[in-house]
Amino acid sequence: MEARRSKDLEPVWRALANPVRRRILDLLCDGPKPTGALARKFRRHSRFAIMQHLGVLEDAHLVVRRKDGRTTMNFLNPVPIQQIHDRWVSRYQQPWTESLVDLKDQLERDTRSKAG
């Protein structure tokens, strides 16, 4: 189950490893947007390029696209982000925080003993 869950998230990592796609997600975080309105936010990228990025985001399930008459609405799907959080953040958060606090204490003790 664990191995499969990690594999499921592969396309999500790949999709996130691009600044344009991360910017698209930020824009969609404020609410769903039609493709045209989204493309207009990017001056240095063609509409075609943005559509390709949206395709990658859709394959990674980070974006859900809905046809609404002639326009396509793009919704941010929060589920894969939550899965990354569950798999990678919550598990490591505590030991990390603890070891950082330990390190800080150790360094401060060392500095004090040197000073004294």
Place this chain on the structure above:
Amino acid sequence: MPDPGDITHVLSIDIHVPVQQVWHEITKTGSIQRPLYNCVLETELRPGSRLRYYSPNKKRVFVVGEVVEVDPPRKFAHTYHFVQNGKEPATLVTWELSEIPNGCRVTLTHAGFTSVHKGADKQKAGWLEILGLLKSELETGTIPMRTRLLYSVMGFTMWMLPKSTKTGEVEKVTW
């Protein structure tokens, strides 16, 4: 039909079990749906029939609605009033299931939130949790310990909910 200015939540999750199994879980009536905060669904599952999501002992009602569409095992839509918020205009919940290689894609749409609705963000956070629990329940047969603990706490604190959520009170209201 929702206005363009309305807020719509769309959440989608892939679950590695057959579509039929997901359909069975989300349309199960008369017994606890563990991923759905332990709610008990009561409805006749046909368009126009009334729908209630009760607390496990059925003394409280969390959601009041009416079935809009039933297309097994693909689509289940119903209107939605969150009882704790009092009388607000109905929103629309739609479950869509589709087959994917090795499983089922579940897409939940909650549409029709306007500025008069309280806590649209909280509803979204709730669905996010529910979909994760649904995946956990169906793929592993269980839900995390912390959620089970939370449920038992919820059971003891049910008396703290507004009186308006009591089953008798809810049925006095024309929703």
